[in-house]
Amino acid sequence: MPNQKKGTPKSSESAQKKGKGSGGRSKNEPKPSPQSSESAQKKGKGSGGRSKNVPKPSPPKAVAGEASRNVEVKRGDGMIWLSGDHYFAINENGYCLAPVFEGALGIVIQITHVTRGNKYALKIPRLFADTSRENAYIKDILVTEKSQAAAVRQAENIVRCVEMDLISRPVSANHRQDLVSWINNSLIGIQFKKGTKPRFLQLSQEISCPIGLNGDRSKGEYYEDILAKMHQGHWLDTLEFSIPSNGQANAQGKDAYRISPLRTDHDAQNFENSWYFGVPSILYEWGEMTLQYLVSDARANFADWKYGNYFTLLQTICRGANGLHKRGFIHADIRPANIMTNAINTPEAYKLIDYAGFGMGGVVDPRESGGNTVTGPAINGERISPFYAPERRYAIEKEDADIAIVLETTRLNHNKENEKEEVIVNEKEEVIVVYLGWRQKLINREEECIMSNVEKALKGLDGFTPSTNVELLKGDRLLARDFLFEILEVGKLSESTGLDxxxxxxxxxVSQLFHGKIVVKHPNATPNQWFSIPRATEIKQWSVASDVYSIGGLALYLLLFDDALLVRKSDAKPINEDNISNRVKTRTAGFL
Structure with missing residues (x-):
C-alpha cells in the first residue's frame, strides 16, 4: 500500500476521534477551509461554529466572488462539501446539524450554496432495511426518481431538479473509471441508524486515495473487497451501490439488472454499523420559505390578507392533497413545515410538499392550471408505495383461496366520443386479471388445459359482470404473495366457466413487495403465471379523516397568523390578552 499521510484513518472510531472538538467548535477555533482562513471564517460562521445542541444552523452569508471550488475539507472540519459548491454542517460525531426531513423511502437534507447562499434540498435514500438486498431496492427507487426528475426538470415546479449524484462515486461497478478522473474528489460515507439523523464521514484524496485501482477488474471482485484491501482490513463494513441500467436487464440478458455488487453473506451483517459509499442523490431547489418559518420568525406581514386569501391558500393545499391521493401516493402530513412558497403574499403560491418523494401537489388535473402541471417529478403513475400511516391503512387477510392466476389481457375500457368525427370510439386498455381460487378444483388436469380454459374465460372477460357486493373499489390494492396489484374493477365470472x-x-x-417493506414498480405486466398463496390481503385506500383533521388544524393555524406575530412582538409593545381573544373570535366567525 502506498505511503499514507498522517491523517490516514485506522478505523471509523479513530476517524471519529480526529473529528471531535472540531465539528462543534467555537468561533475561535480553526475554520473549515485550509486554503483561505479568512473566507472560511466568513463562510463557516453560524454553521460550522454551532454547538451540537443547536438544532438549526443558520446558513452562512457568502461573500460574492469568493473562490470556493476545489476546497479540500477534511472530516474534522465540521463541514461536508458536495462538488465544492454545496455544503452542510456536522458535529464532532459526524451527525448532520442541518434540518433533516424524513419520508417513507428518503431523507431530505437542507444544504447551502457557498457563493449564492441559496438553500437546496439534498435527497438520498433512507437505507434502514435489515439486509443489503432490501437496501439495494430502496436505492433503486431513488434511481427511478432521478430519471423522472431529469425528464421534467424544466417543468413549472417549486422544487426543480438542479443536479444529480453529488455524492462522489470514485469507483463504479458499471464502467471503468481511471484514477485521474476523480483524483480531486473526496469519498463521502453515510451511516444510517434508526431514530437518529444520518451520520457522515468525508475522506479526502490524501487519506483515501486508492492508488493502483485504475484498470479492469475481474467480475468476482467487489468494491467492498477493494476498500478492505485499501484500508488494510479496517473498513470491512462498507457498501458501494452502482447505478443499474434503468433497473432492468438488457437485451442480451446479462446481469445488468443486478442492482448492486453485494454478496449474499452480507445479509447476515449488522448494517447499522456500515458506511455506505456511492449512495445516489438528487439536488432540488428549496422553496424560499415554509409557512411555519414565516410565522415563527415573523418574516411576513399578513395584516392585509382578507378572508378570501386564507380560503385560497386552504383550497390550494386541499387540491394538492387530493392530487397526491389520486396518484396513489401518501404524503407525510399537512403541517405548516410541509408547506413551501416562493411568493409570501400570494396565497396561490403556497404548495404542499411530499418529503417521501419530494414532489409537490398543486392541482388535481393539469388542465385546471392552464395546461401546466405543478405536480412533482415523483408523483405519477410509476410510483406506488404501501407505506401507509397506521390510521390510514386498513387491510384484511383472507384465506378463501390457495392459488392465484395472473394473466395479461386487453379489454374494452369505455366509450369515448370523438368530437371532430362525431363517432363513438371503443378504447382498449391493457390490464392484468387476477383470479383467486382453490387448487383442488384443478387437480388431475393438465397445466396447459387449465391455463387455456382460464385464459379463454378471462382474456375476453366472457360472462364478466361487475360485482356490487364487494368492499374493494378502484384505487384499493390486493396483495398476493409479494405482488401488489392496484384494482380497477372487481367482478365475477359466470359459473359456466367453472370459475366462480x-x-x-x-x-x-405491478409492484413487488419485499419483507413487507420495499416495493419496486414493474413498468410492464408480469408474465402469465399462477402461484400458490397462503392468503391474500385486501388493502383499502387510506382514510381521509386524518387529512380532514390536518386541514382543520391548518385552518386554525391560519386564524392565528397575525396574533402569532403580535405575540412575538410583545416585548416591544404590550398586548391585551382580551383583545387577542376577541380578535380570534371575530376571525373565526368570519371564516364560518
Missing amino acids: KLVYICSRN
Whole structure:
C-alpha cells in the first residue's frame, strides 16, 4: 500500500476521534477551509461554529466572488462539501446539524450554496432495511426518481431538479473509471441508524486515495473487497451501490439488472454499523420559505390578507392533497413545515410538499392550471408505495383461496366520443386479471388445459359482470404473495366457466413487495403465471379523516397568523390578552 499521510484513518472510531472538538467548535477555533482562513471564517460562521445542541444552523452569508471550488475539507472540519459548491454542517460525531426531513423511502437534507447562499434540498435514500438486498431496492427507487426528475426538470415546479449524484462515486461497478478522473474528489460515507439523523464521514484524496485501482477488474471482485484491501482490513463494513441500467436487464440478458455488487453473506451483517459509499442523490431547489418559518420568525406581514386569501391558500393545499391521493401516493402530513412558497403574499403560491418523494401537489388535473402541471417529478403513475400511516391503512387477510392466476389481457375500457368525427370510439386498455381460487378444483388436469380454459374465460372477460357486493373499489390494492396489484374493477365470472370466485381487473403496472417493506414498480405486466398463496390481503385506500383533521388544524393555524406575530412582538409593545381573544373570535366567525 502506498505511503499514507498522517491523517490516514485506522478505523471509523479513530476517524471519529480526529473529528471531535472540531465539528462543534467555537468561533475561535480553526475554520473549515485550509486554503483561505479568512473566507472560511466568513463562510463557516453560524454553521460550522454551532454547538451540537443547536438544532438549526443558520446558513452562512457568502461573500460574492469568493473562490470556493476545489476546497479540500477534511472530516474534522465540521463541514461536508458536495462538488465544492454545496455544503452542510456536522458535529464532532459526524451527525448532520442541518434540518433533516424524513419520508417513507428518503431523507431530505437542507444544504447551502457557498457563493449564492441559496438553500437546496439534498435527497438520498433512507437505507434502514435489515439486509443489503432490501437496501439495494430502496436505492433503486431513488434511481427511478432521478430519471423522472431529469425528464421534467424544466417543468413549472417549486422544487426543480438542479443536479444529480453529488455524492462522489470514485469507483463504479458499471464502467471503468481511471484514477485521474476523480483524483480531486473526496469519498463521502453515510451511516444510517434508526431514530437518529444520518451520520457522515468525508475522506479526502490524501487519506483515501486508492492508488493502483485504475484498470479492469475481474467480475468476482467487489468494491467492498477493494476498500478492505485499501484500508488494510479496517473498513470491512462498507457498501458501494452502482447505478443499474434503468433497473432492468438488457437485451442480451446479462446481469445488468443486478442492482448492486453485494454478496449474499452480507445479509447476515449488522448494517447499522456500515458506511455506505456511492449512495445516489438528487439536488432540488428549496422553496424560499415554509409557512411555519414565516410565522415563527415573523418574516411576513399578513395584516392585509382578507378572508378570501386564507380560503385560497386552504383550497390550494386541499387540491394538492387530493392530487397526491389520486396518484396513489401518501404524503407525510399537512403541517405548516410541509408547506413551501416562493411568493409570501400570494396565497396561490403556497404548495404542499411530499418529503417521501419530494414532489409537490398543486392541482388535481393539469388542465385546471392552464395546461401546466405543478405536480412533482415523483408523483405519477410509476410510483406506488404501501407505506401507509397506521390510521390510514386498513387491510384484511383472507384465506378463501390457495392459488392465484395472473394473466395479461386487453379489454374494452369505455366509450369515448370523438368530437371532430362525431363517432363513438371503443378504447382498449391493457390490464392484468387476477383470479383467486382453490387448487383442488384443478387437480388431475393438465397445466396447459387449465391455463387455456382460464385464459379463454378471462382474456375476453366472457360472462364478466361487475360485482356490487364487494368492499374493494378502484384505487384499493390486493396483495398476493409479494405482488401488489392496484384494482380497477372487481367482478365475477359466470359459473359456466367453472370459475366462480371473484376476479380483479388491475392496472398493468405491478409492484413487488419485499419483507413487507420495499416495493419496486414493474413498468410492464408480469408474465402469465399462477402461484400458490397462503392468503391474500385486501388493502383499502387510506382514510381521509386524518387529512380532514390536518386541514382543520391548518385552518386554525391560519386564524392565528397575525396574533402569532403580535405575540412575538410583545416585548416591544404590550398586548391585551382580551383583545387577542376577541380578535380570534371575530376571525373565526368570519371564516364560518
